[in-house]
Amino acid sequence: MKEEEASVLHSGPVWKKLGPGLITGAADDDPSGIATYSQVGAGFGYSMLWTTFLTFPLMVGIQIVSARIGRVTGNGLAANIREHYSPWILHGLICLLVIANTINIAADIGAMAAALKLLIGGPAHLYGVAFAVVSLVLQVFIPFPRYAPILKLLTLSLFAYVATVFAVEVPWGDVFHSIIIPSVSFETDYVVAVVAVFGTTISPYLFFWQASQEVEEQRASKGEKPLKDAPEQARHHLQRIKVDTYIGMGFSNLIAFFIMLTAAVTLHQHGVRDIQTSAQAAEALRPIAGEYAFLLFSAGIVGTGLLAVPVLAGSAAYAVAESFRWRIGLGRRLLEARGFYMILIVATLLGVMLNFTSIDPVKALFWSAVINGVIAVPIMVIMMSMAAKPEIMGKFIVTSRLRILGWLATAVMALAVLMMAATSLG
Template sequence: MTTTNFFLVKIKKALRVLGPGLVTGASDDDPSGIATYSQAGAGFGYATLWTSLLTFPLMAAIQGMCARIGIVTQAGLTVTLKNHYPKAVLYTMLLFSFPAITFNIGADIQGMGAVAHMLVPSIPVSVFSITITGILIFIIIKYPYQKLALILRWLCLSLLLYFIVPFMVNQNWAAVLKNTFLPSIQFNKEFISILVAILGTTISPYLFFWQATMEAEDMAHKKRKVVVNKRILDNMKTDVNFGMLFSNLVMFFIILTTGTVLFNGGIKQIDTVEQAAKALEPLAGKLTYLIFAIGVLGTGMIAIPVLAGSQSYMLAETFGWKEGLDKKFNEAKGFYITIIISLLIGLSLDGIGISPIQALIYTAILYGLTSPILIVIILHIGNNKKIMGEFTNSKLSNILGIITFLLMAFAAIALIYFQFKK
């Protein structure tokens, strides 16, 4: 076998195992996430590039635990919480997660509508937002899980656009490498706030629930009953690690693009994703602006079904409703009605006076409060032999999980402190 054929075989093998991990990682780079990374690049140039190296192993560890829980228990994280922990824990997670996810959906829909309006100014933002919501509802209800998963995987290609943009403008690669591998921290409110925002955007509770549920769904869709073994778990690790690496590379390139173009161009205040896209045009050219804007639409089409789906699975699993993206509408009405309602409420947020920025702030606070608690619970489940049998956490997973908990706890405290500090 030639070297070329060897690598082609390896690539084909890797592509075959990509699934929930890739989609989860791609959904993490949603329009609201892109807005956060754009704020980091515009506000601080290359100074936060190193965060992508920090968040990758932490994301991979936590999502890997959630994936293993889904595979071993063959149930979603909500079911595991319901069966093995006090009901108060589950209901508290629901109480904080539902408004957070809804605000996130609203911010993403509004961001996509605003970006689409920039591309076609003759059509109002509201028309685009309504149309996008309608298309998403149709796709989610119309297509069964396997087809929806395939659609989401293909939409992941839209994120490759962000790998192109930094090479379309002049770069100081020495400065890029320095800021990537030599972390620097500015001890002021603005810099700490953006670090907290990056952590909250990359390590989000809804991803925990989605990852576990999708792994369980994948196991359920096997043609025959499958016994969990090392090969299945190795494939899962490949999928999750690739998905989280992909997610963090996208974050890196967005910070790099906005740091190069906007920060160096004197534009240091970006509040929304459409502002970031619009600011690129006069400084980097129309093609760069178009690529950035189209990428926002692609990421939104991935993220919103994941957000709405994770929320609906949580509710259905809590109350024992029939659920699953593989079921038809009339077979799981409560499940699909929850998805529709969450999208419609998200769509209506702007109409009731909640702007995308406010929605993101509320989302960050609620995610910040729930993430540390959920991480502790996931660590406990992952080490519980009664639940996980022989597939408990490795020592490395536990170390990374504890580091993630400590950082997220710090982020939650810092976030609340900065919200109330005058």
């Protein structure tokens, strides 16, 4: 680790140095993500574990780019796209983002409710409403400086999936062999599963959220300014972003690895290959891995859902509000940013309402993933273009190494989308 990076870690408690990157990474392992990773582990065993090692550097690259855009310019992604690109590009992408996020919120709330019902019994729909209310109260009525630490604490709930692995017997020799020499297949089901992992892991709402959180933190800190206006603050913040994002994305991929591994060593090995939801994965785990593993897995679904729903709703609110030049920010009071909070509330409530309809949640989640995959590529192209423009980033344009990593992530996502289209048409 370089000397300046080490100084970021040693200038105070590491926990206090973590923020947008850690929260963004943890929110990526939401209940719908848990469902995808469980499906992959149950369906393909150890043969898909390698994907988490490939997605890690790609996530790091593109998320650092999004964070730098927010911190350098003092504006979120949507505000920067609004200033430098055609309105039809902006509004088309934002519309699709809001639709995908709302469907994802519905899936996450439904999974949380189903998991709580498994734990204590009772009405799942009522639990879903309660989760939505709790999420909205925290976002709307608790000031951002006090709300951000709550989100950070919720990231710890994901350690339930680390504990779950150690509650079952794992043949580590076979696991390491499958990672070093993966059994890659070009059969349709395998290709679709790989695309699903990439689509779940690299998602547009994460770009918008981390960029906007950098803006929030800057505005909430006395004396802090966008780096374009205060270049003397750049060294500390750019290194903090780097460390925060490396740790956050590493945490995200570590948890994804353990979820896949749990499903592989339990469900797959016992012939349970068809898992549709995270709650179904938890329920299938109980007779195979025991009560303790079931409880940890189910509790993790609830904990990560409480983190992910605000991130999904918040990223939609940031994107829409910035598009229309509305006042934004969880640091503002309700009446100071009515449009921003209206989007946040409506997206969450629509997510709840979808759970009361006859819409198939599995199919809805599939289409959410499709939309996310389709819009991720143009958003990543725009981000990489903005990050290299001096008129936007000033002297803080991205380095050549970060540029290569970001474009590589974009190319991989584009390939994933093309593969998804080919397998769907086939």
